[in-house]
Amino acid sequence: MSNDVSDWWSTSIIDMAPGQIRMRGHPIQDLIGNVTFPQMVWLMTRGDLPSDDQARLLECALVAAVDHGPQAPSIAAARMAVTCGLGLNGAMANAVNMLDDVHGGAGEQAVELFGWIDEAEQAGQPLDEATATMIDRWQADRSKFIPGFGHRFHKPEDPRAPRLLGLVDEAAQAGTVSGRFAHIGRAMQHCLNARKGKPVPMNIDGATAVIYAELGFSGPLARGLFCLSRSVGAMAHAWEQMQQGGRNKGPTPPAYRWTYTGENPIED
């Protein structure tokens, strides 16, 4: 057999032989029962095993983002999907697919923006100045939306953010992480509040991005980890909907219908 076929898909993640499976070089039977799920997530995506303290901080982020209710498009899609006949796999797939740039990309973007600020600070700029400069640069180059901040519902603050930042502080004091991305997050909060003249609360994407950045995850993985976390909520809601029943359940009660704005409407 020629190597070009087996080489077509190459990976450093998993090796197999009949009766044997190794993940990142570890026999699977040594991992099962000995590492936690967050440690496994870290091992699979990064190649090494985290310390217990690192894994616990990662776990906090994964726990925090599982759900935000059935008005989130991801959760709504999962619930509608089961009323269309899909199993939990299809419902979860439809939910996770929704977590694109707008619904699921803010964490990835926040990690990137935090990185810009961190780099400027490491290059000698004071934190507040670096923060202001990089927020300006983000809005000029990328988007008027500052990733990780602002919430249309949770005002004045998202209850997940201070809790997660507090846990980062504890981890920093214990030497698990440096704590400098928590500083960056708070500097951004301060800057944005001042600019707006009102609270622009750090949201779940911002708070989890602080953790992911502290732990050294790259931006795209921040999105992937959010997808993993929100999959729990999608599964729970899809399963609840399955038990509630319902067939072809649309977004709003059928009696309301929608507003037609085009030509030649049907007269009542």
Add this chain to the structure above:
Amino acid sequence: MSNDVSDWWSTSIIDMAPGQIRMRGHPIQDLIGNVTFPQMVWLMTRGDLPSDDQARLLECALVAAVDHGPQAPSIAAARMAVTCGLGLNGAMANAVNMLDDVHGGAGEQAVELFGWIDEAEQAGQPLDEATATMIDRWQADRSKFIPGFGHRFHKPEDPRAPRLLGLVDEAAQAGTVSGRFAHIGRAMQHCLNARKGKPVPMNIDGATAVIYAELGFSGPLARGLFCLSRSVGAMAHAWEQMQQGGRNKGPTPPAYRWTYTGENPIED
């Protein structure tokens, strides 16, 4: 505002008010940092918090099934997806969508079949007899494929199965679970080996289904939990593929192409 609109989507999973989020009645800030990810999965899908021992057994199943390499259609789909331009959300969605009845349904089916055997045993039939009867009934009513057993690659045994069963035994001895589904799984193994005259190894779906049944998860959730677990592998492989690069990567090296079996072939 009329209640019919808010009633259209009702849930016992999550409640919210500005600045407040409760999951199954627990303020989110009390859960973050205090419950593990597997505990959160249990809480979200079932409504109550499991004991630490129950959560640890669940965690073993979630860790065991994260990946089976790039020849699994789910993982292949995730890797191909990123070469088509999708982000990790799209790659994970394509992977999880693949976990339908054949690729992801065996765990769900195994929980159901275990339940049949359990019921027959509880009704007084000896275990071996109940097992043989219900395997026959499954093949008559459902499919010739017995869910949870047989592997085209891992012979004579899938390394994950004995490890997981051993952990169930430990949990049974500790009183965390009853252990009767481990007995059922082994009875099925014995019966199938005898019928085939060769090992028909319990596979990952069978072994995790033992755990899910022991912990009281219903069949559909066995599928959902597998989707959650395999999402980790999909994320890891998609991320690795993203770093490898590649554009529009098809299943096999391009030089091989495919075999055309129709009319009027192109002559060389």
Add this chain to the structure above:
Amino acid sequence: MSNDVSDWWSTSIIDMAPGQIRMRGHPIQDLIGNVTFPQMVWLMTRGDLPSDDQARLLECALVAAVDHGPQAPSIAAARMAVTCGLGLNGAMANAVNMLDDVHGGAGEQAVELFGWIDEAEQAGQPLDEATATMIDRWQADRSKFIPGFGHRFHKPEDPRAPRLLGLVDEAAQAGTVSGRFAHIGRAMQHCLNARKGKPVPMNIDGATAVIYAELGFSGPLARGLFCLSRSVGAMAHAWEQMQQGGRNKGPTPPAYRWTYTGENPIED
């Protein structure tokens, strides 16, 4: 190069060589500009080219099912998807994925049930008797829901059904189709109305299933063709939503939220 790799994916649909593409044996450049899209759909799925009259009847079914408004879960999913950041491909994928057994399977099921009735009639049973018998058998063996009939909104009739049946009648008179599935559809309508004591209107799935059965498409393709047709509506709505804007648009106006039915609710 060994054949086993190219044989792994074999197809009678398409053959290629550098600078050459043949679909079902026809050079692509001979098809482009010479066959209609519905003819191409037929050629690809069945291998032969339909007559112009057959293709026109197929086209009627494809035109009829493109959309049923934003309360259909498929269309809602497409619109929500673009507000989450997905492109038209992702929006269309989420929509089409929704067309599972409940939302998109009725056409497939109707083709199958029509086939049962047709077989009984061909075996000598009078049409009305065959119809009644097979409706009973469907409800006993499959589901209380009779596929292709009943509509919660279009009463007393779905405007698409009589139009499509009229076109089948014309095609039957012209000798394009036999017309016997239109008879079957009407016999079912008659039987169901009598049983319910009120109109149980043939819906779009029933009416298009008549056409697909008349043209000899098998059940699963009836679902596939519906997916193709509805993709047009998904694309149009997703594109309209993209122009309207909106970010993370949930199913209902945010002010309504949802009804929490679980323990320990947040007090106002």
Add this chain to the structure above:
Amino acid sequence: MSNDVSDWWSTSIIDMAPGQIRMRGHPIQDLIGNVTFPQMVWLMTRGDLPSDDQARLLECALVAAVDHGPQAPSIAAARMAVTCGLGLNGAMANAVNMLDDVHGGAGEQAVELFGWIDEAEQAGQPLDEATATMIDRWQADRSKFIPGFGHRFHKPEDPRAPRLLGLVDEAAQAGTVSGRFAHIGRAMQHCLNARKGKPVPMNIDGATAVIYAELGFSGPLARGLFCLSRSVGAMAHAWEQMQQGGRNKGPTPPAYRWTYTGENPIED
């Protein structure tokens, strides 16, 4: 009932009342049997009905792109999906989801780049100069990949491109379209060949983008129309795979497996 709920989803595409459906103001029964599928696609996405000649040119593009064989990730995903247990809806969804920026975005990008060149030409720049300038600008601002040109397989030319361009020429002579985007496409071809010193064949994305631009479709719809077209191939291949059977079919023959590149490999 308050209007805010019905206003939450507003559309100019479809209006409904019991027994009535209007698409863009046209009663559905007047469209069925009277407009072709491509006309319906145009009506739904743009609001007006095209002439027969415009619709025929659109049809050529839709026919041309239906399939490129099972090595295209979209088609491979559709075939793998059915071996995992998905129906045609899930298979088609997985295929269409794959048509993201790299696999399905070139048409959208080509329409945009053609537009840049057109604008420069309309502003007075000679075509060849406008073409060279805008290709440079694309590579500087967007990507080194020029959308719509280059093929790793079809050399020296993709058989679909000259056929489609010839049909645009005919349509231009008949006054159906202006023909100026065909000029732009050929100018790009000329420029790229000269720069590379070898043929850089216009591919299916480039050729269909010429048609979409000639007909006035915006870029995102070029992607959507490709998704619609390729859905036909996905359906045909998924259906063929369903008939072939196969369970959990991975990308390559199982015996080849993959190449493990990580630490601590399993020794043979």
